Amino acid sequence: MKQEILSELERLSEGRHIDLYYADEAAVSLEPCVPYAWQFADERAGMPSSPGKGINCFALLARDNRAVVETTRESITAQLIFEQFERLSLELKRLTVVVLDNAKMHRARVIKERIEVWQQRGLYLFYLPRYSPRLNIVETLWRKLKYEWLTPSDYETKETLSYAVRQALKAVGESLFIHFSGFSHSSL
Numbered sequence: 197m198k199q200e201i202l203s204e205l206e207r208l209s210e211g212r213h214i215d216l217y218y219a220d221e222a223a224v225s226l227e228p229c230v231p232y233a234w235q236f237a238d239e240r241a242g243m244p245s246s247p248g249k250g251i252n253c254f255a256l257l258a259r260d261n262r263a264v265v266e267t268t269r270e271s272i273t274a275q276l277i278f279e280q281f282e283r284l285s286l287e288l289k290r291l292t293v294v295v296l297d298n299a300k301m302h303r304a305r306v307i308k309e310r311i312e313v314w315q316q317r318g319l320y321l322f323y324l325p326r327y328s329p330r331l332n333i334v335e336t337l338w339r340k341l342k343y344e345w346l347t348p349s350d351y352e353t354k355e356t357l358s359y360a361v362r363q364a365l366k367a368v369g370e371s372l373f374i375h376f377s378g379f380s381h382s383s384l
Contacts, residue, residue, distance in 0.1 A: 198324065198325045199325070202295065209258075209293075213290075214293055215289070215290055216258060216293050217257060217262075217284075217292065217295065218257050218296075218332050218334040219255065219256045219277075219280075219295065219302075219334060220254075220255065220296070220299075220334045221252065221272040221299075222252075222253050223250060223251070224252075224342060224346070226250045226351055226354065226357060227351075228348060228351045249354070250357055251267050251269060251357060252268050252270065252272045253266070253272075254276060255365070256284065256294060256334075257333060257374075260369075261369035262369055263368040264280065265365040266280055267362055269358070274301040274304030274307055275306060277301060277302065278307055281294070281307070281310070281314060281321075284319060285313075285318070285319040288317060288319060290318070292320070293319075293320045294320070294321050295322050295323075296324065296332075297324050297328075298323055298326055333374075333376060337374060340372075346361070346364065347360070
């Protein structure tokens, strides 16, 4: 049932009847993401990294690459997410739906208590079925960020990583784009 509703939301968004965002959080740690590498037999390969926390991100992403992103060195909390939804609800141009997974912080009391106010403003939250990250397109943003847009030198210090993450996320929809495959009922 939820997949059929999501399909209809996608159709309404494609027709520009609603704005549809997908939301989630991710951490970019100081441990570089290296999916594969090669080296000469007599060569020693390595990547710079520093111990400690990296940067945490929360994003709202639409298929047309509109992105609203918040980054912090602190943990992502329900309060931070609340603040992002509150800000979004005050800037709406049309009915807007945000697609979320079932993380505890997405269903926290501070969020639940404000849903009615947000709905009056035209902001609705739609929760995905459990264990369905493939339905949340913002996961593609995190994959692109970690495996394509960040370079090995970005991991040298907390400052270089923080700067690189912020710059990359700021560039989404301007100079960095995600080309989503066409949406269809079968992709659900």
